[in-house]
Amino acid sequence: MEGHSTYQPKGKVAQWFESRLPIMGLMHSSAVAYPVPKNLNYMWTFGAILTFMLICQIVSGVVLAMHYVAYAPVSFARVEHIMRDVNYGWLIRYVHANGASMFFVAVYIHIFRGLYYGSYKAPREVLWILGVIIYLLMMATAFMGYVLPWGQMSFWGATVITNLFSAIPWIGETIVQWLWGGYSVGDPTLNRFFSLHYLLPFMIAGVVGLHIWALHHVGQNNPDGIDVKSVAKDTVPFTPYATIKDVFATVVFLIFFSWFIFYIPNYLGHSDNYIPANPLSTPAHIVPEWYFLPFYAILRSIPDKLGGVLAMFSAIAVLVFLPWLDTSKVRSAKYRPLYRQFFWIFVVVAVGLGYLGSQPAEGGYVIASRILTAYYFIHFLIILPLLGLVEKPKPMPPTIADAVLAKTAKASAGGAPVMAGAAAPETKG
Amino acid sequence: MAHTETQDTTTRRDFLYIATGAVGAVGVAGMVWPFVSQMQPDASVLALSTTEVDLSPIAEGQIVTVQWRGKPIFISHRTPEEIKAAENVDVASLRDPQPDSARVKQGKDQWLVVIGICTHLGCVPLGHQGEYHGWFCPCHGSVYDTSGRIRQGPAPLNLELPPYNFVSDTQIVIG
Numbered sequence: 161m162e163g164h165s166t167y168q169p170k171g172k173v174a175q176w177f178e179s180r181l182p183i184m185g186l187m188h189s190s191a192v193a194y195p196v197p198k199n200l201n202y203m204w205t206f207g208a209i210l211t212f213m214l215i216c217q218i219v220s221g222v223v224l225a226m227h228y229v230a231y232a233p234v235s236f237a238r239v240e241h242i243m244r245d246v247n248y249g250w251l252i253r254y255v256h257a258n259g260a261s262m263f264f265v266a267v268y269i270h271i272f273r274g275l276y277y278g279s280y281k282a283p284r285e286v287l288w289i290l291g292v293i294i295y296l297l298m299m300a301t302a303f304m305g306y307v308l309p310w311g312q313m314s315f316w317g318a319t320v321i322t323n324l325f326s327a328i329p330w331i332g333e334t335i336v337q338w339l340w341g342g343y344s345v346g347d348p349t350l351n352r353f354f355s356l357h358y359l360l361p362f363m364i365a366g367v368v369g370l371h372i373w374a375l376h377h378v379g380q381n382n383p384d385g386i387d388v389k390s391v392a393k394d395t396v397p398f399t400p401y402a403t404i405k406d407v408f409a410t411v412v413f414l415i416f417f418s419w420f421i422f423y424i425p426n427y428l429g430h431s432d433n434y435i436p437a438n439p440l441s442t443p444a445h446i447v448p449e450w451y452f453l454p455f456y457a458i459l460r461s462i463p464d465k466l467g468g469v470l471a472m473f474s475a476i477a478v479l480v481f482l483p484w485l486d487t488s489k490v491r492s493a494k495y496r497p498l499y500r501q502f503f504w505i506f507v508v509v510a511v512g513l514g515y516l517g518s519q520p521a522e523g524g525y526v527i528a529s530r531i532l533t534a535y536y537f538i539h540f541l542i543i544l545p546l547l548g549l550v551e552k553p554k555p556m557p558p559t560i561a562d563a564v565l566a567k568t569a570k571a572s573a574g575g576a577p578v579m580a581g582a583a584a585p586e587t588k589g
Numbered sequence: 590m591a592h593t594e595t596q597d598t599t600t601r602r603d604f605l606y607i608a609t610g611a612v613g614a615v616g617v618a619g620m621v622w623p624f625v626s627q628m629q630p631d632a633s634v635l636a637l638s639t640t641e642v643d644l645s646p647i648a649e650g651q652i653v654t655v656q657w658r659g660k661p662i663f664i665s666h667r668t669p670e671e672i673k674a675a676e677n678v679d680v681a682s683l684r685d686p687q688p689d690s691a692r693v694k695q696g697k698d699q700w701l702v703v704i705g706i707c708t709h710l711g712c713v714p715l716g717h718q719g720e721y722h723g724w725f726c727p728c729h730g731s732v733y734d735t736s737g738r739i740r741q742g743p744a745p746l747n748l749e750l751p752p753y754n755f756v757s758d759t760q761i762v763i764g
Binding site: 219227245247248252 | 622624626627628629631632633
């Protein structure tokens with residue numbers, strides 16, 4: 161459902177340029193005329209929020225790189241230099257550090273939105289897989305960024321994560337030495353992580369471009385999971401409807417973000433990272449950043465080195481196959497009474513794994529981690545394929561317009577009367 | 590459906606548009622400023638903005654170069670001949686007219702303190718060279734006299750004077 165751009169540049173120069181490089185037409189068709197399903201809810205604003213967060217991280221990161229030095233003996237002090245000496249350095253660093261967490265908050269809401277409304281199903285499989293690739297790149301970028309302040313958590317986080325590759329039989333040890341550029345995490349590791357931490361966000365931006373391209377080619381999913389049948393009846397133009405809604409949602413998100421920056425800037429960090437890296441002493445309780453905790457719990461739940469690493473990577477890899485593991489033809493959980501319940505169980509399991517990842521790996525925590533890890537995979541590999549076969553979906557409205565009108569009719573029955581034909585979300589000025 | 594307001598009345602919506610836009614603009618400006626300000630000299634640089642120099646080891650006729658804010662500062666302990674040469678110049682004939690007395694501290698005219706950066710394109714001139722035995726810039730041939738004033742070549746202005754004070758007879762603070 162490509163928006164047919166009727167864009168016609170006004171001036172002579174603009175027409176001359178447009179006939180040679182139709183960039184204004186491209187912008188117009190993808191950000192102005194692009195048809196947006198009428199029934200989108202606020203869960204659909206997280207794409208815009210994530211785009212904003214990517215830009216925020218790149219801008220603040222480029223600025224931090226102007227003041228940072230990737231050299232093991234001085235990196236810790238350089239970060240303190242940013243905090244104390246550089247004008248507003250404290251602000252820019254807290255924006256960047258908390259920005260990473262906010263980026264993951266938004267991406268998790270975005271991913272669970274996709275899971276709930278079946279946004280990964282045909283024809284959006286490639287769109288979904290591109291999203292998984294972005295998620296992987298985000299995790300790599302965040303991990304390497306956390307190493308740069310060269311505190312205790314940076315150092316030991318880098319040691320633990322790179323050692324995951326030592327689980328590979330035969331060549332593991334060689335690969336790890338190659339990653340380190342030495343016999344332990346050290347200055348060469350720090351330097352290559354800095355270089356890659358600067359590179360990966362631009363690769364993310366590239367894949368985001370493909371993600372949006374794929375999205376605009378197949379059209380957005382929507383809360384009812386029904387295809388757009390009539391652009392005139394089922395959609396509204398991106399500008400002003402989606403633009404204003406996205407800006408509003410981004411501002412609300414920024415209030416939440418600002419609360420962290422200005423009131424609890426270190427809440428999501430770990431105090432041990434304010435101790436300079438010491439290769440001779442591991443902190444007593446080492447945990448990754450909160451957004452990695454569920455995977456960390458999966459890693460620790462398997463009592464085998466290679467098995468744990470494989471389970472952890474599989475937990476992400478399984479998402480790639482999701483479009484084919486879910487056998488139901490119905491997209492939205494709104495019309496899937498059983499899936500809806502299993503979805504919420506899955507949310508609880510994922511959050512539970514996150515909690516267990518933050519706890520010490522002993523006693524009941526380990527047993528609970530094993531149960532939840534098993535359920536995580538059962539959800540994708542057994543429940544979803546079977547559910548599509550046994551579940552009886554609820555009746556679905558024939559079109560998006562009908563879904564919207566049914567909702568309005570329901571509201572008007574209980575509340576104030578609505579004018580006939582009040583489908584257009586407009587109010588008197 | 591909304592009906593179109595006529596243009597000559599101000600609506601509640603117009604007010605909300607402008608008010609929202611104004612608040613947004615203030616917010617954006619407030620966030621842009623830190624990103625501009627971070628490129629200004631930081632606290633660790635400002636801490637180095639004054640330099641103390643002990644003049645006692647500098648012999649008569651010697652030029653010493655010290656660093657202040659990353660720039661070379663020439664401190665010339667001038668001989669009586671050099672002072673005389675600097676004073677006996679028709680000020681009106683200079684490209685950047687300035688009497689020698691305006692370039693030294695009163696009663697300390699043996700000490701000339703100038704920023705050692707050619708006013709042409711920023712090279713560091715060589716001392717005791719050139720036709721006027723002041724400085725000669727090797728880059729494009731600007732010639733300065735014993736008062737650091739431009740006499741020949743492409744440079745437009747005299748060598749700049751840094752702010753400095755004598756804290757005692759033999760000690761100055763630059764900056």
